[in-house]
Amino acid sequence: MIKFCSKYVFQYKIEYGIYFLLGIILCGLNTFIPAAMGQFINMFNVETTYSAMLKFIFLLLLLYVGKEIVCYVNKILYIRIQTNAAFSLNFEIVNHLKKVSPLVIGRTDLSYLSQRINNDANDVLIFFISSLTELIFSVFSAGIILFMIWKMDSIAFIVTMFLLALYFFIYIGFKKRIYNCSYGMKEEKSNFFSRLQEQLEKIEFIKIHSMDSFFLNRLVASYQKLYRSIFKQQATIQAFANLEGIVGAISVCILLWIGGKKILTGDMQIGYFYMISVYFNMILEYGKEIVAYGQEYQEAYVSFERIKSILEIKEQSKGCIRLNEIKQIRIQDLNFAYDQKETIKSFSTNLKKGKVYGLKGENGCGKSTLIKILMGMYVDEYQGNIIWNDTEMRNLDMDYIREHVISVTEQEPTLIADTIYNNIALYRKLDVKCIQRAVDCFGDSILKRDNWDLQINEKSSNISGGEKQKIAIIRQVVQDGQVMIFDEPTSAMDESGKKQFLQLIDQIKNHKIIIIVSHDNAILNTCDEILIL
Numbered sequence: 001m002i003k004f005c006s007k008y009v010f011q012y013k014i015e016y017g018i019y020f021l022l023g024i025i026l027c028g029l030n031t032f033i034p035a036a037m038g039q040f041i042n043m044f045n046v047e048t049t050y051s052a053m054l055k056f057i058f059l060l061l062l063l064y065v066g067k068e069i070v071c072y073v074n075k076i077l078y079i080r081i082q083t084n085a086a087f088s089l090n091f092e093i094v095n096h097l098k099k100v101s102p103l104v105i106g107r108t109d110l111s112y113l114s115q116r117i118n119n120d121a122n123d124v125l126i127f128f129i130s131s132l133t134e135l136i137f138s139v140f141s142a143g144i145i146l147f148m149i150w151k152m153d154s155i156a157f158i159v160t161m162f163l164l165a166l167y168f169f170i171y172i173g174f175k176k177r178i179y180n181c182s183y184g185m186k187e188e189k190s191n192f193f194s195r196l197q198e199q200l201e202k203i204e205f206i207k208i209h210s211m212d213s214f215f216l217n218r219l220v221a222s223y224q225k226l227y228r229s230i231f232k233q234q235a236t237i238q239a240f241a242n243l244e245g246i247v248g249a250i251s252v253c254i255l256l257w258i259g260g261k262k263i264l265t266g267d268m269q270i271g272y273f274y275m276i277s278v279y280f281n282m283i284l285e286y287g288k289e290i291v292a293y294g295q296e297y298q299e300a301y302v303s304f305e306r307i308k309s310i311l312e313i314k315e316q317s318k319g320c321i322r323l324n325e326i327k328q329i330r331i332q333d334l335n336f337a338y339d340q341k342e343t344i345k346s347f348s349t350n351l352k353k354g355k356v357y358g359l360k361g362e363n364g365c366g367k368s369t370l371i372k373i374l375m376g377m378y379v380d381e382y383q384g385n386i387i388w389n390d391t392e393m394r395n396l397d398m399d400y401i402r403e404h405v406i407s408v409t410e411q412e413p414t415l416i417a418d419t420i421y422n423n424i425a426l427y428r429k430l431d432v433k434c435i436q437r438a439v440d441c442f443g444d445s446i447l448k449r450d451n452w453d454l455q456i457n458e459k460s461s462n463i464s465g466g467e468k469q470k471i472a473i474i475r476q477v478v479q480d481g482q483v484m485i486f487d488e489p490t491s492a493m494d495e496s497g498k499k500q501f502l503q504l505i506d507q508i509k510n511h512k513i514i515i516i517v518s519h520d521n522a523i524l525n526t527c528d529e530i531l532i533l
């Protein structure tokens, strides 16, 4: 875990170096200030002047102010390192997930997953930057303080050591329980936020189908699970803290008894007793912190394990051959199953340049699945061969092919919350005349040039289903790939929209392989060949 975190934190080496240095200075100040205070009290045991006293007070003031300034800079650096490192980790995890098979992501609740990634990335890095660094300082400071207590009073030293050992054994006893409770709580937390998000995400569906009580019950059930897990985790942590507190209180009383007795017999000056009691309390705090790091470690380890389980998901295979000109695609004995469910069975065909293919078949027979396979979404999952010119698809660089060669209009196109123009051009530099020509084919008022700056909202709810399909078709046409796939492209369009689409296909079909998935005979009848799944 340490090695893993250092990769992200040490991107900010200089900041971390200064943060660490300031931490050491803070430790030094924390240890030095009580000693100075003890000496101040002892000054009154011998004859001292008013000006010497003022000098001492001024020195103490400088130390306190200096400590606050160091504290401030330290905190600012911490925020900078932690926030940036957490972003880098989030970025890497999301980037990794984009390279695994879409089938893996498809099975997961995405709001649960994004919650989980963000929380775990923050937890693990906060532990590394804050807790682990402070642990080093605590051990270091505790060492110095123990040495000073030993120098001042050997019995107080033995009491302190006994106490630290006791803390350690209490931690060992609680370790496993804290880990298990934390794991359960984190899972339930992610689940709860996903249920919460669902309330807003499906708001229209809930209203239309009067599902309010069903979804609220789901939320309440998830909250109850979360509540039980939080309660269990907090109760365990609290029991651990209280046991620590009892041990600490007994130890303080023992020290007061030893110190008080020595002052009464004149074996110790009050200034030294002050120092020992402050140091003893500091040791208690450091002891608690050191043991708390154990608990924080268990929690951070849970996050680390969860991050690791995501990063260990195998990436999709990727070939390296790039093609720019496609003459044919041969599909030979293609088989595909979702988990155990056989979806495409022994499908073969030969797709040639210059032809328009109509793909038909009953609902659920695998038409959209075949398209996703051709787009290279399931390269590790299909059996049989898909040969582009003379190259098997598994050996192709499908990122390149998708960018330059093959494109698709999905059954339910996704639009970005941006202008109509950007949704068509997808931020590429395209010839405006070419966009204009494609738009003119539909002659739709919303697509006219005056409306290109119209902003589509987050949920694309200010655009109708037919308009969405037209934007997606134009987007594909202007990309001008050699292989074009349209998955039920006109299902939401009126009759004139369908006609305009067919005219558009007629204009662009030369030198391309075009596949149109449709249940509409008017569309299928215009195709050169029909493929049945």
Ligand SMILES: Nc1ncnc2c1ncn2[C@@H]1O[C@H](COP(=O)(O)OP(=O)(O)OP(=O)(O)O)[C@@H](O)[C@H]1O
Pocket (backbone or CB within 6 Å): 103, 106, 338, 339, 343, 361, 362, 363, 364, 365, 366, 367, 368, 369, 370
């Ligand atoms: N990600 C998935 N995980 C599991 N099963 C899936 C997945 N996607 C699709 N399926 C199943 O695979 C079968 C084929 O789905 P597909 O969407 O390819 O059918 P289709 O022929 O395009 O149907 P339609 O004509 O209704 O659009 C369906 O039974 C569907 O439930």
